[in-house]
Amino acid sequence: MLYKKNHLLLTCLCGSVLFLSACQPSNTTTDTATNTEQSQAVETPDAPVQNSEVNTDEHAHDHHNHHDMSQMVVNADNEVQQAYLQGMAKMHDDMMAGMMANDPDVAFAKGMLPHHQGAVAMAEVQLKYGKDATMRKLAEDIIKAQQAEIEQMQNWIAEHPDTDKQDNTEAMQQAYHNSMQAMHGDMMAGISEPDPDMAFAKGMLPHHEGAVAMAEVELKYGKDDAMRKLAEDIIKAQQAEIELMQNWISNHS
Numbered sequence: 095m096l097y098k099k100n101h102l103l104l105t106c107l108c109g110s111v112l113f114l115s116a117c118q119p120s121n122t123t124t125d126t127a128t129n130t131e132q133s134q135a136v137e138t139p140d141a142p143v144q145n146s147e148v149n150t151d152e153h154a155h156d157h158h159n160h161h162d163m164s165q166m167v168v169n170a171d172n173e174v175q176q177a178y179l180q181g182m183a184k185m186h187d188d189m190m191a192g193m194m195a196n197d198p199d200v201a202f203a204k205g206m207l208p209h210h211q212g213a214v215a216m217a218e219v220q221l222k223y224g225k226d227a228t229m230r231k232l233a234e235d236i237i238k239a240q241q242a243e244i245e246q247m248q249n250w251i252a253e254h255p256d257t258d259k260q261d262n263t264e265a266m267q268q269a270y271h272n273s274m275q276a277m278h279g280d281m282m283a284g285i286s287e288p289d290p291d292m293a294f295a296k297g298m299l300p301h302h303e304g305a306v307a308m309a310e311v312e313l314k315y316g317k318d319d320a321m322r323k324l325a326e327d328i329i330k331a332q333q334a335e336i337e338l339m340q341n342w343i344s345n346h347s
Contacts (some may be wrong), residue, residue, distance in 0.1 A: 109250055177219045178285040178297060185212030186278065193270040197257040198315035200323065205270060206308055207247045210240040213305075216298055223290040232335065233294065241333060243324065250320060266315040273311060278302035292346065299339045302332040 193206030217233035224230055272293050277300050284296030309325035318321050 105138075170186045172288075174219065174223050174290050174293060175285055177222075178216060178281075178293070181212050181215035181219070182278070182281060182285075185209060185215075189274070193274075194267060195256045196259045196263045197254075198262065198266045198312065199318040200251070200254060200256045200259075201266060201270065202308065202312040202316055202321055203247045203251050203254070206312075206324075206328070207244060207251070208306070209249070209301075209305055209308065210244050212241050213301055214244070214300070214303065217295065218287035220290070220294040220298075223262065224294055226291040226346075228338075229291045229294050232298075232328045236298075236335070243328075246320075246324065254318070262315055266311065269314070270308065274304060277301065277307075292343070295339045295343050299336060299343070302336050302339070305332050306336070 098168050188208030188211075189205050190204075191200050192208060195201040195204055217236040220229060220233040225231070280300035280303075283299050284300060285293045287293040287296055306329050309328045312321060312325040317336075318326065
């Protein structure tokens with residue numbers, strides 16, 4: 095029964111993130127309410143309205159995804175999974191809002207900031223519940239490195255307000271959305287593992303892969319020297335940790 099429940103949760107989240115219709119209610123009354131709710135979500139200050147029809151639709155689906163994740167926190171099978179889901183829900187909302195900035199460098203900083211904060215939250219869950227020495231050491235390293243980068247991004251954001259819409263704004267925003275599609279589904283599959291150490295490794299692995307994908311978007315569109323250097327540092331550091339987790343998972347499966 096536990097496997098079936100986790101599988102159902104995973105299917106719902108993946109469907110929400112990939113914008114498939116499978117998670118949408120089927121009856122007319124619920125559809126009407128959902129459409130009204132989505133329209134309101136587009137107009138709220140927390141989810142900036144975009145000129146692009148595609149981006150508007152994505153905001154509506156992000157709003158629906160938020161409700162799915164909130165319900166999943168309530169229905170979590172254990173306190174480890176619940177702790178991870180709570181961090182994922184906040185990270186997702188803040189990332190999606192940040193990556194809708196017009197300026198590519200601002201979008202990177204405001205998107206990567208909550209992504210890093212999510213990594214720190216996951217690492218803290220590992221230190222609370224995990225027992226494997228290698229995974230605990232990785233969690234400690236993640237907290238130390240990413241806390242420093244969090245402070246760097248917070249200071250940079252304070253001095254660099256967003257700009258007006260640029261020629262590459264919509265392409266950049268779409269690239270960020272694309273980079274996130276696989277991450278959340280794979281993270282959900284990972285944190286569903288019953289063993290806390292395996293849940294951390296399999297959840298943090300796609301999280302790191304998402305950071306690398308975001309950094310590559312910054313290197314394609316960004317122009318600020320400090321943010322481009324940060325993107326390069328993230329790719330270098332997290333690629334090494336990705337390999338560590340891949341090897342650990344292979345040896346402990």
